[in-house]
Amino acid sequence: MSELPGDLEYTEEHEWLRKEDDGTVTIGITDHAQSALGDLVYVELPEVGQEVESGGEMAVVESVKAASDVYAPISGEIVAVNDELADDPERINADPYGDGWIVRVKPTGDDANMMDSFAYQEFLDGLEE
Amino acid sequence: MGKRTPLYQTHVDAGAKIVDFGGWDMPLHYGSQLEEHQFVRSGAGVFDVSHMTVVDVSGSESMAFLQKLFANDVGRLKEKGKALYSCMLNDQGGVVDDLITYYLGPGRYRVVVNAATRDKDMAWINAEAASFDVEINERPGLAMMAVQGPKARELAATVIENQWRDAALALKPFYGLEAGELFIARTGYTGEDGWEIVLPEAMAVGYWQRFVDAGIRPCGLGARDTLRLEAGMNLYGSDMNETISPLEAGLGWTIAWDPADRNFNGRGPLTAMRESDSRQKFAGLLLEGKGVLRDHMRVVVEGLADGEITSGGFSPTLGRSIAMARLPAGDYGSAKVDVRGRMLDARVVKMPFVRNGKIQIEL
Numbered sequence: 001m002s003e004l005p006g007d008l009e010y011t012e013e014h015e016w017l018r019k020e021d022d023g024t025v026t027i028g029i030t031d032h033a034q035s036a037l038g039d040l041v042y043v044e045l046p047e048v049g050q051e052v053e054s055g056g057e058m059a060v061v062e063s064v065k066a067a068s069d070v071y072a073p074i075s076g077e078i079v080a081v082n083d084e085l086a087d088d089p090e091r092i093n094a095d096p097y098g099d100g101w102i103v104r105v106k107p108t109g110d111d112a113n114m115m116d117s118f119a120y121q122e123f124l125d126g127l128e129e
Numbered sequence: 130m131g132k133r134t135p136l137y138q139t140h141v142d143a144g145a146k147i148v149d150f151g152g153w154d155m156p157l158h159y160g161s162q163l164e165e166h167q168f169v170r171s172g173a174g175v176f177d178v179s180h181m182t183v184v185d186v187s188g189s190e191s192m193a194f195l196q197k198l199f200a201n202d203v204g205r206l207k208e209k210g211k212a213l214y215s216c217m218l219n220d221q222g223g224v225v226d227d228l229i230t231y232y233l234g235p236g237r238y239r240v241v242v243n244a245a246t247r248d249k250d251m252a253w254i255n256a257e258a259a260s261f262d263v264e265i266n267e268r269p270g271l272a273m274m275a276v277q278g279p280k281a282r283e284l285a286a287t288v289i290e291n292q293w294r295d296a297a298l299a300l301k302p303f304y305g306l307e308a309g310e311l312f313i314a315r316t317g318y319t320g321e322d323g324w325e326i327v328l329p330e331a332m333a334v335g336y337w338q339r340f341v342d343a344g345i346r347p348c349g350l351g352a353r354d355t356l357r358l359e360a361g362m363n364l365y366g367s368d369m370n371e372t373i374s375p376l377e378a379g380l381g382w383t384i385a386w387d388p389a390d391r392n393f394n395g396r397g398p399l400t401a402m403r404e405s406d407s408r409q410k411f412a413g414l415l416l417e418g419k420g421v422l423r424d425h426m427r428v429v430v431e432g433l434a435d436g437e438i439t440s441g442g443f444s445p446t447l448g449r450s451i452a453m454a455r456l457p458a459g460d461y462g463s464a465k466v467d468v469r470g471r472m473l474d475a476r477v478v479k480m481p482f483v484r485n486g487k488i489q490i491e492l
Contacts, residue, residue: 064443067421
């Protein structure tokens, strides 16, 4: 099993967040999520400028197997989306923590309680039992 | 834990993602379903289909029995080894299962039915057999694998024993051959050339390994599903079931109406349905834009009743989403599909979408 990047935060919905220097937050789905979904074939992205609410629908990732909603882990404004995913959704499979990022959000509220890599690993281990 | 084929450990060792399929622990893929799909379209792949149920039928009334049991007519099978695709119907004309029958010789047939339907199939077959002089032999000790793709026969032939190789390569499409302990048939479920091979369980791992060593790539049930969808081949339980007749599932061609006095199960209700012009039709859908069509999505045709997608997904060969659907009767070339709340345009097309590596519809 691949090691989880230590500089990211994680949610129980298998999303990762990276706090950028400019105060924005980059969001994607974890390696566990892409592996469970299988090869991705389509990603539906939000519009730049759109407001998202923590827990609300933010994007849809569709694999050969199923469609899966990606929920916003924080509230804020979408400031960038990964347009490359439109033609190449498999980037999420190949590099979930890098080229496979999904959106960048300018947060408007406080942080919800995210997990660090150790807590998320424990959470994953718990799922396998 | 589900039931396991003799190749289970081989799949696990190869890194397969294992999923439940009709009570069996089967490989979904070995890393990438899309790659496995492309491999079968352009090269060769091998599938473990040992979960499928092999049933041998013998006895003096075998032919008469199967002529009542199946909507297609085994009386058409005159040459040894010839295969026939058919539906097995209930008395209402609904589909109990779809299957392939091979004619092995006078009074001998081999029938291959689906895994998930095994229990009800065997109950139905045995009950129907009671009034005929036939012996029904389920063969749980047999494994089955499918080598599929444009290079499948050529590569797999290197693994077949010398004495059977030429005869195996000489098989015409939809013929099978008893080759010692192996049964080799030029059939499949991918829209590509290839063989399906039935063999004793104890030989399964050895043959699988030799196929892989010969350059045939292990493929999971995920790729099998997208391949059969592109090929326009029905999946039991999705595209037809006990309440759906072959006429509503695009399988009218598998019903042998002649001779008129062959009184197969479901013939009466099916005849009435055949004469009705309001029955639903079965066709392919091509999504015009981006998105993915999925099973059970609602199809809307303007001015007509709603239809339903029976099998939908992403077509790796087309790079677009495709589906099979039951649609209202009528002549029209387009429809809308309710894709997660959005009404998206789809074109109604004639299947198959892909056959022998080539796209069969206009994109």
